[in-house]
Amino acid sequence: KTILAIETSCDETAVALVRDGKELLSNVVSSQVEIHRRFGGVVPEVASRRHVEQMTFLLEEALQQAQIKAEEVDAVAVTQGPGLVGALLIGVTAAKTLAYSLGVPVIPVHHVAGHIYANQLVGEMQFPLVSLVVSGGHTELILMEDHYDFERLGQTRDDAAGEAYDKVARLLELSYPGGPVIDQLAQKGKVTYNFPRAWLEPGSLDFSFSGLKTAVKNAIQSEQEVVVEDVAASFQTAVLDVLVEKTRRAVEQTGVRQLIVAGGVSANTELRRRLQSYARETGVTLSLPPLELCTDNAAMIAAAAYYAEQKGIKAGLDLNADPSLPLE
Numbered sequence: 186k187t188i189l190a191i192e193t194s195c196d197e198t199a200v201a202l203v204r205d206g207k208e209l210l211s212n213v214v215s216s217q218v219e220i221h222r223r224f225g226g227v228v229p230e231v232a233s234r235r236h237v238e239q240m241t242f243l244l245e246e247a248l249q250q251a252q253i254k255a256e257e258v259d260a261v262a263v264t265q266g267p268g269l270v271g272a273l274l275i276g277v278t279a280a281k282t283l284a285y286s287l288g289v290p291v292i293p294v295h296h297v298a299g300h301i302y303a304n305q306l307v308g309e310m311q312f313p314l315v316s317l318v319v320s321g322g323h324t325e326l327i328l329m330e331d332h333y334d335f336e337r338l339g340q341t342r343d344d345a346a347g348e349a350y351d352k353v354a355r356l357l358e359l360s361y362p363g364g365p366v367i368d369q370l371a372q373k374g375k376v377t378y379n380f381p382r383a384w385l386e387p388g389s390l391d392f393s394f395s396g397l398k399t400a401v402k403n404a405i406q407s408e409q410e411v412v413v414e415d416v417a418a419s420f421q422t423a424v425l426d427v428l429v430e431k432t433r434r435a436v437e438q439t440g441v442r443q444l445i446v447a448g449g450v451s452a453n454t455e456l457r458r459r460l461q462s463y464a465r466e467t468g469v470t471l472s473l474p475p476l477e478l479c480t481d482n483a484a485m486i487a488a489a490a491y492y493a494e495q496k497g498i499k500a501g502l503d504l505n506a507d508p509s510l511p512l513e
């Protein structure tokens with residue numbers, strides 16, 4: 186079964202073709218990051234317009250790279266939500282139009298499910314498993330007993346991890362997006378600040394990063410000369426201490442044998458290193474997708490769609506974008 190997927194939830198326009206939920210045939214991503222950089226973040230109206238401009242070209246490009254004719258596509262998958270409503274609408278409209286013209290079904294996919302299923306493109310998911318989802322808009326620990334079956338164990342109560350990286354980068358007057366820049370700077374810095382770690386109530390697997398952001402802000406403002414690398418290293422350590430420890434607890438409490446990681450922040454060098462050493466120490470099987478599958482792409486949406494459809498998820502031509510679509 187060949188699925189063509191479209192992803193437009195934020196500022197990446199992406200189209201991909203995947204066979205049987207596993208085999209990557211093509212994966213085309215047009216990032217708007219250069220366009221939004223001068224605004225210091227994503228401007229929704231600009232993102233929507235750009236999705237419209239790019240869509241036809243990307244559809245052709247994805248089919249061409251996969252060497253597949255449109256008529257050979259068995260289903261069209263699309264990110265239904267969550268995300269920017271105007272941006273999502275472009276993808277949903279394109280998907281419905283294409284599916285209608287080809288006479289194939291539309292499969293709506295949750296964006297976070299997509300991030301999780303990036304892992305299925307690099308190996309077989311082994312259930313039950315725990316997934317750490319760390320992206321620009323989400324920070325969650327999710328238990329999966331089976332395909333396309335999600336139980337949330339914990340989530341952020343305020344900022345997402347990626348959002349914290351982006352906000353701290355802005356405080357440090359670094360470029361957007363902040364994650365990759367802080368990742369690089371932190372490697373050259375020393376942990377000189379003892380920033381707060383939000384452990385929350387005992388036993389809680391929830392996260393909170395807004396207090397940390399405020400602590401960084403106060404530290405920067407109260408100092409004459411700020412060593413950016415040291416602030417980056419100290420901030421990152423505070424984030425990762427909590428992320429990695431709560432992930433460890435989630436794995437132990439559930440007794441799963443596989444840990445999979447998803448979302449843009451899983452591109453982080455130090456997070457990957459820490460999770461790899463945790464996996465080595467405990468024998469837990471770790472799945473870390475390559476960087477290009479961690480950040481937004483449509484291949485992950487196609488992979489998720491294959492399993493979503495097996496669970497009976499499909500849509501008609503009345504499908505609408507849902508900016509606050511729930512995962513569970």
Ligand code: ATP
Pocket residue numbers: 194195267268296300319320321322323346347348350351362363364365368448449450451452453454479480481
């Ligand atoms: P969501 O998936 O929750 O809707 P999103 O799609 O915007 O949000 P992703 O594309 O998955 O998020 O990830 C983008 C985020 O990942 C940004 O916040 C970015 O700063 C962060 N990020 C990317 N690379 C790194 C890195 N090396 N270290 C830390 N954070 C990173």
Ligand code: MG
Pocket residue numbers: 195196197481
């Ligand atoms: Mg993005």
Ligand code: FE
Pocket residue numbers: 296300320321448449480481
């Ligand atoms: Fe994302």
